[in-house]
Amino acid sequence: MRNPKYTTQLTHGTGMINETLSLLSVYQKGMDKDALIKYVKENDCLSCKTENRLVHIIYDGFYQRYMKVNPNVPIWLKLIRERGLSLKHFTQLLMVYCARENAVFFDAVINVLNQCKKDNLRILEREDVAKYISQLVAEDKAKWSESVQKRNTSYVRSCFIDYEMINRKGEVLPYEVNDFTILYFMHEQHFAGLSDMAIWDMEEWSLFNLSRHQVLERIMNLSLKGAYMAQTSGELLTISWNYKSMEEFINATI
Template structure:
């Protein structure tokens, strides 16, 4: 399911930024502003290989829109999970928030990656990404038409971000191989509770577009949650088209504490 938001070039601030995000989370404390985080990181010299301007851009345009969405959310949870989850699981959670902050990446994954995967394609090319962007521009998904050079650049951002998060791998300069991408248990638990505590009802959780980032339909999600219920994360009752989920934890803090303990 696609988003209805306008597409931007914000990915130019950084693609996956996985290692940078881990470093920034290790420095960040609750209540810290983007300017304070940038200044603190510069003072410690942990990003000595990049310029101060580049670091500021990463924090303001990359880190903050993804992980400082509201009242330190989700950074406060990610900081706790960064050293306890596997690299793959943590990266998948970063993938969710990166796609939420970048609708163009969200829709590219759902429309291009998963369509190609379902069709049995082995390769996703930058040319395919460029053509997809051109169609989006024609359909009014940008505030104004993009130049050809911008289209080419953003196409590379999209396939590059997918590679960073483990959906694609390099074959050549303009071609990337499609890699099977399955949501991990810890990530499915995190996402389900994240949606639940955002105020959604059980059926809305099951049918939320975020699951499409992992190629999951509503029925797929229901099957996943039933399986995870065997691990006592939920109680799932379904029958006659109705679904009721018993949520075993009362806050996201509780969920994250359990996930962090492994």
Template sequence: YTTKLQAGLGLIPETEKLLQIWEPGISSRALLDRALDNGDFPTMTARRLRNIISEGFAPRYLVSNAQPATMLKSMQLVLSEEDRKQLYFLFTSRANPILANFVRDVYWPQYAAGAMTVTKRDALNFVEDAVAEGKTTTPWSESTRTRVSSYLLGACADFGLLGIMEAGGRKIMSFRPTSIAANFLAHDLHFRGLSDSAVLSHTDWHLLGLGAEDTLAELKQIALRGEIIVQSAAGLVQISWKHKNLEEFANAITHS
């Protein structure tokens, strides 16, 4: 686990601006220069913007040959605000395992149990357990543990899982994966070379609050729209995929 969330939690407004500026093939350094030249961040120092790009934007969206940024940019005309937010959440969780595990191990169990809030103490307990189990890059000080626990709650709020801070906790918000977010995740996992059963059981679905049965139900909804064919019997699932790669999928979504 790292403290990279300190670069800006959800970074949603900054991500939207940087995606507008970014083009395939340009490096993080070139993106910084272009953002500074364009004056799109007039109240931000060059050092702060550099940190946002290197610690936040690049690890989330410029990995895997910048495929996340490429997909987001190619689908931008058809993505709703909620679609974008959920895809940002997915990529941010992949880049920050501490956030992914907090959502899977703390947020969703609290949600399922009918809890009203996730508290500062819940987040701090999670961080302290992680440090005790040796999951951090270095042993974190008490102040770092407190800061990181607040980052986790703040990031969840940015992505719509939690509400505002009140009386030591953040209210658990109603959350439902959008059809485009679920559709993208299914195809993304498939085009990473996973088997159909591995797609169905992948832990990324848990970020969206979906177990295996829920995921199968989502895939069947996608199938109803004619984008895949799902056959399931006796616990076995077989999926016929219509598109040959993620770019073709994004193009189909954009022109559907």
């Protein structure tokens, strides 16, 4: 599901939370990126200083994260906001979509932030992110100049701040995955055709620093809430799903 390429797309929005909320508020089913750009431009929905900036936010940010793989995602996210999920929990969904599209951020969560937590460090130093970025170049995973490396260091750190994983002082914040976040991505991947075992082993769970055992524990506990019925035996997991669409799941859960 995720883009494995290391790009500089974070330059066009980092966490992009406010912009995403604004775009979701005007997005209509069936809109492609060009129609969305046209509507936003005509109605000045983002108050961008330049047309170039507007295009970058929509194409390199919103489209790449939410529309490219599945054009229904903006409809689901819009419905979730309308149903009243808190912004704090909604932002977790945006974080996962951002990470899926931006490998530099996804792997920074795993290799920098999670390692910081594992080492019981209270501060995520800017140098830790810079070292991770430079290592990507050293391993020939990305071909970035020193100036681009510095910018990517800032962008990754800004995403950590935007998604409230650290504060502006670099202090590591508690980041507990919400029940709805787990349920949402389980159902998203179920309707995308993933097997129950593949859902258990999704890479995205590591964004929340969950071990495989912890993921199973959460899946089993959430089974008691009625969205599905899960059974496990040793290394096997089977799920009986109750909902027939994401819209039905969202409306019944929030």
